[in-house]
Amino acid sequence: MAREIPKGYEPQLIEQRWAQHWVDTGLFRAEESANGPVFCIVIPPPNVTGYIHIGHMLEHTQIDVLTRWHRMRGERTLWLPGMDHAGISTQVVVERELAKENLTRQQIGRVEFEKRAWEWKAKSGGAIKKQMIRLGDSVDWSREKFTLDPPLYRAVLEAFLRLYREGLIYRGRYIVNWCPRCMTALSDLEVVHDERQGNLWYLRYPVVGTTESVIVATTRPETMLGDTGVAVHPEDERYKHLIGKKVLLPLMNRQIPIVADEAVDREFGTGAVKITPAHDPNDFELGRRHKLPEIDVMTEDAHMNVNAGPYAGMDRFDARKRIVEDLKAQGFLERVENHSHAVSICDRCKTVIEPRISTQWFCKMNSMAAKAMEAVESGKISIAPENQRKIFLDWMANIRDWCISRQLWWGHRIPIWHCKGCSAMMPALNSDVEMVDGHARAASPPKKCDKCGGTELEQDHDVLDTWFSSGLWPFSTLGWPDETDDLRTFYPTQLLISGYDILFFWDARMVMLGLHLTGRAPFSELYLHSLVRDEHGQKMSKMRGNVVDPLDWLEKFGTDALRFTLMIKAAPGTDISLGEESVLGYRAFANKIWNAARFLFVNLEKFEAGGDTLEDLASRASRAAAPHRSGAELSLVDRWMFSQFARIVPRVNDALREFRFHEAAHEIYHFFWGDFCDWYIEWCKPRLNSEDREAARAAWRNILSIFEAALRLLHPLMPFLTEELWNQFPQAPGARSIALAPFPAPPAAWIDEHAERDMAQLQEIIAAARNLRAELKLDPRKPMEANFFAATPQLRALIEANLGAVKQFAALSALNFVDARMNAADGPLRSTSEFDIRIPYEIVADIPSELAALRKEKERLEGIIAGQEKQLGNPAFSGKAPPAVIAKLQESLAERKAEHAKATQRISQLDGTARGTSPA
């Protein structure tokens, strides 16, 4: 057969090809009608406006690793892809595009605007899909979804109508977070706080009918135009006598009452607060308690309105300056202090939020939150890492109603109609959707007003918060509210992986809406992944200029290398620092595997020339039988290799089960590079080319079988490389891809402690010999003899049985056994309680530096010995510590003492040399 293994590993040549192949052959299509265990995970839908950034890559890689792992373990596996319409983000982007043509959305109107947004979606969404394919995401593209697709639109309407009928969705006039740039209400979560240096202005309000004044402190003097009261604490002696009186509001010359309220903090400012119910959430509550008027002094875009009298038309910040000047001029500004405080800003556009009274739609959260908490507390949903669970529960416990309406044009329009005659509200008759211009919308408006019978009805102009539709994602994507095959098979899903930054936005809402609407938790496990930072742990940002474009790095290092890097750094609970150097390191790992394969296949060709074929050697039958436990075929190193493999696979499984991706990656890395390449391949080389055809054949069978299995073990982490190499093996008829091959499950019987012990012993001896050679600065090309003392006959037999390998690895021409322990005074020697090894080579050693090193070593040993003797001598220790611990310590002490004795001996010998005595 033709095997093409180019000399260098070039990911660019193979990755694109396989990525496309996987998509073209529909490899990851999940079967909805078969039986057996199911694994389903839904993608956190990327915003259509976005592009794939390195954080997505981490998220997708983690999901993909687990997805591929489950799939290989024989589960019916579905990773469901899709995208989010991302209401406000998309609207901002499209508006920005319009601005380039000097247009606003108001100028082109709602219909045209939506058209533009759809165009943008097509372009941007296509790019994201391409990128995901490039990452190797093993998603089922036949099930791709978008939050504005008709079936998902219908799910949104259904959810809204149910909650509306249940009274959980209501409309009301309250103070909300208002972004004057986006011109929409926002939920609490979409507001971020920025600590800023500002001022605290002390304003003097004269008390009517007295000569007294009340001083109030404020960070926002412009709102004083809308003041409708002043509040003090009822117990505050300073103000008790003024409660019920009125003050004259400066500039506006309006009389407003002084009220008493427990919410007032006597310690802050002057203990008296101005109340602006229309522009401050606290004041809003307070104002309603005391039935104070609500005077809105601003427009939607944060300019002063007619209620602001002479300041009407001014921008809010200009007005602030003017008002302060005017107050000062009129003697109402008492003083100004520096004051740092948190300013609310729009998460999306960073504009300062203006609290604003408006009519919005809200969703009651208490009952749903209680169910969500119960699900987490009872373990129906597990959350990892552990500390996120508490954060989740705390948030649920303090939840507030959710403002779900947005004054945007891009999204699911609220399915409520208002009667133009009597302004009664009527919901859509059902959740059906119809297509208009190719896009979905509510299809069943009420025909006439329930109240007045009027027929002039108009649909509510607002759309729903994007997160309302994302909150339905795990079931809306599977067909809900219909009982589809997909919903039956794949819902509830098994797992959700998301960034901890959207725990409240998305994960929490899915849990609540899922429990309420479907009666089941939408997923049973939730894993919150970390954030990716730059190589110095700094947050990536455009301003810092340290943003990594994953596609860039994909081209440079290969997808597999970047995936592996992300995984080996992905310890749960801590953010990841990512630099080019580390990616380079794991590209080297990919290259290493590539070259191991190259070695095998190139040499195999020579072997095949002798009549054997790869098909014979690696046929499924012989692989299933591997390792060949029929004595002769299994040498020590084979038993050791298979034993290592049998140990590592369960460790990888455990690690993946618990989201310890870094551990899984580490295990595989060290197995492949250390055990397999450095030891096993090297050890096998002579046998693979052995004259003994049968021995060679056995060696080939074993090495090919372990290599092929190791490729399958690595596949979830490095899908492209492993697919490429795996396909060089002859496959069973119908085998389509390594992605569908079984994940390795070596029997526990492969574990061979005896072989492990023997191998460790040999490795230690080889290391000792190499260490000696290096220290004596011997020419590595020149074979040397060594003298060897074995403390036990077993050890001697072990070495004799593996003499060839020991000589090969230690670059020795001969190993001469001696019958007595050797003397350290005769020169450098390596020894343990089990053996001594020496290279009898007379050299002019660097005596002073050897002496220095020895003395340092001696000192170190003395410290350890003293410590251990002390501990062993402590009756409390020998009385309470487990015997195994004591035995270990005693053993260690004995060895340490032996080392110390030898060091001492060598020192005195070298000392003699240094003083002029001939060493030989």
Added chain:
RNA sequence: GGGCGACUAGCUCAGUUGGUUAGAGCGCUCCCCUCACACGGGAGAGGUCCAAGGUUCAAGUCCUUGGUCGCCCACCA
């Protein structure tokens, strides 16, 4: 104002339930271009685990306090 996380080798980080001499990758030093791989092989150097107390026979690991940095939540004008 609450809460969380981090502090371990020059850098970036691992370190499961407390138990021999604390690990990895990169970097560094020395040697080797040995016919799979110099994206390689071999041998090394390098750490009072932020500080101070405490619990324990035994602490990087558990407790307390403090320090530095970062993050989240919060309606103190």
